[in-house]
Amino acid sequence: MAELNAGARKLVVKIVYYGPALSGKTTNLMNLHEYLNPDRRGELMSFETKGDRTLFFDLLPLMAASDAGFRVKVKLFTVPGQVAHDATRKAVLSRADGVVFVADSQRHQAVSNAESFSNLEANAGRVGLDFETLPLVIQFNKRDLTDIMPADDIRSRWRATGLPVQMASALQGKGVLETFRLILKATYGHIDRQLDLRRTFDLREEDVLRLAAPTSAAEERR
């Protein structure tokens, strides 16, 4: 559940990029950092410590505001995909308001994808998230590689879940903003249903979606 500070007119939203190792979660964040308006985004921080437990995660903070000055801080996190880092994964997933599942499109990664997804489902339950209602967007990344699962197969396979599916090539910056827009929409809708953001704080969906608007320079690069 998003953290609302009505006095400071601020909402803090946490979105977690989940997925198997090396599927491109950090690349997603790096691209967003590059494309998004520098006035609205903070620095991409990568945390890495090596103690008796190794912790990896990235954090990109973003800030949106309504015309009336109600602010929404969106914190994007990535989890470590390696199977061994489940404790970190669980801690980072805690309190998430939305999840982007970044899958690897390569055929030989199908098993890793499936394992990571069931790990997401299990961990969501362990940290007290309702997986049935949790805003969730599926991204199939690495569309630029050969030997990948066809997009039609993927879509028809996921259709039954009703979840939004986005094809992407994060290294080339393709599909990253679209994925981000999808999760923003889903998360806004979910929180709006609980907090009535529009009526209580005059915070509209487009105020939040403005976050996903790239700078014109970025548009040119794409």
Add this chain to the structure above:
Amino acid sequence: MMTHPQTYMGSDAFDCEYRLTDLLPQTILEAILSGAADLWPVAVAVVDDGGRVAYVAPAHEPARLPESLSFDPLPDRMQAIVAAVIGEATVVLPLTHELEIIGYLLLKPLPVVAGKENWAGTVGPYLQALCQAAISQEVQVLMTSRLHGETVEAGFRELQDKAHQLARSEKRYRELAESLEAEVVRQTREIQAAQAKLMQQEKLAAVGRLAAGMAHEINNPLGFMASNLNTLGEYCRDIKRLYEAVQTLDGCQARPVDSNAGPEKSRLFALTRLLGEIDFDFIVEDAPQLIEESHSGAARIQAIVANLKAFAQPGVRDAEMVDINHCLEITLGLLAVQVGEGTQVEKNFAALPRFEGRRSELNQAFMNILINARQAAGPNGHIAIRTVQAGKTLQIDISDDGPGIPPADRDRIFDPFFTTREVGQGCGLGLSVAQQVVRAHGGEVAVSDAPGGGTTVTIRLPRS
């Protein structure tokens, strides 16, 4: 279900919203700013986004902010805060974290004798940069250490859970091991009991087959014996009639006859003497009694054979709806005919639902138990019969005020052919048959001490 949004995120979660005081603790502010106030002629202060003063140097400057100031929006009151904290400030620099201003660095040049440079303007951005560097450093430290703490805690909890589980299963195994011996003993006892019961049943079955065979074999000769005894009785009556007719003949008196009497008279006299010699009067009197006694003996044999048959093959007849109270009444009636009125019988019958069973067998069972009770109670004894419905059970208690059953005999009273009576007074099948019959109806017979001495036989039948 909605958790209260403001309290949901634990304030020490790794991903919480950090405040200025989290990111710039006193020790760091001290390290960065105290030196500045020593080096340059500036007063320095740091306030957080709520206007609360986090640090002031030099220390002798006034540090407390009037409470009234904290009610205004921050930018409007900044000058007033600055004035209150360090006097007229010339430089106000924001401190940021994650796109937000979390506090301000305030500087005021102090009067310097030599030269009038505005130190605050040049030193300010430098100190601000130092503070920002410290903030990003502290964010790293806080987030990683707290996340580390969370994972360690989660791991610790998992370990604790596992330890609890292990302790629980260890306890269970220990208890199991401890109870194993007792369990073995108990099961052995159960098996032994089952074996004994099985052997008993085998024995009973063998006895039953023997009894059935004997009953059949005895029944046939008994049949023609009874029939012949009837015929013999009729013959006796005919002989008596003949004898009476003979006695009415003239000259048939038992006295000497004239020597000149005719030959008929002499033969009659000889016949009369013969009748006297063999005491025909007595024969005519005694023969019907002998036949009568034989009759009752045959009847007793018949009763024993009936018992044997009931014992050997209960449950062959069709079941009907039986009124247990009525059965008892009938049995009591039969018993009264057999024994007379000497025994007092107290009846306490509850209204019972009809019971699906075989009437003649049940009667036989009641009869056997009642005969025992009567024999135990003696000629002027007392028998109490009570029927009651207890839940799904029909219960019949038959109590006597006799001497009771010695403990040594308790275990054997249901054994076939076990009897404490004189030879000829009973063959030891009564209670066996009763038990066979009741068991065949799904019930049970139990024997206990009657409250006022004597014995109570309790029959429990499952309500059908």
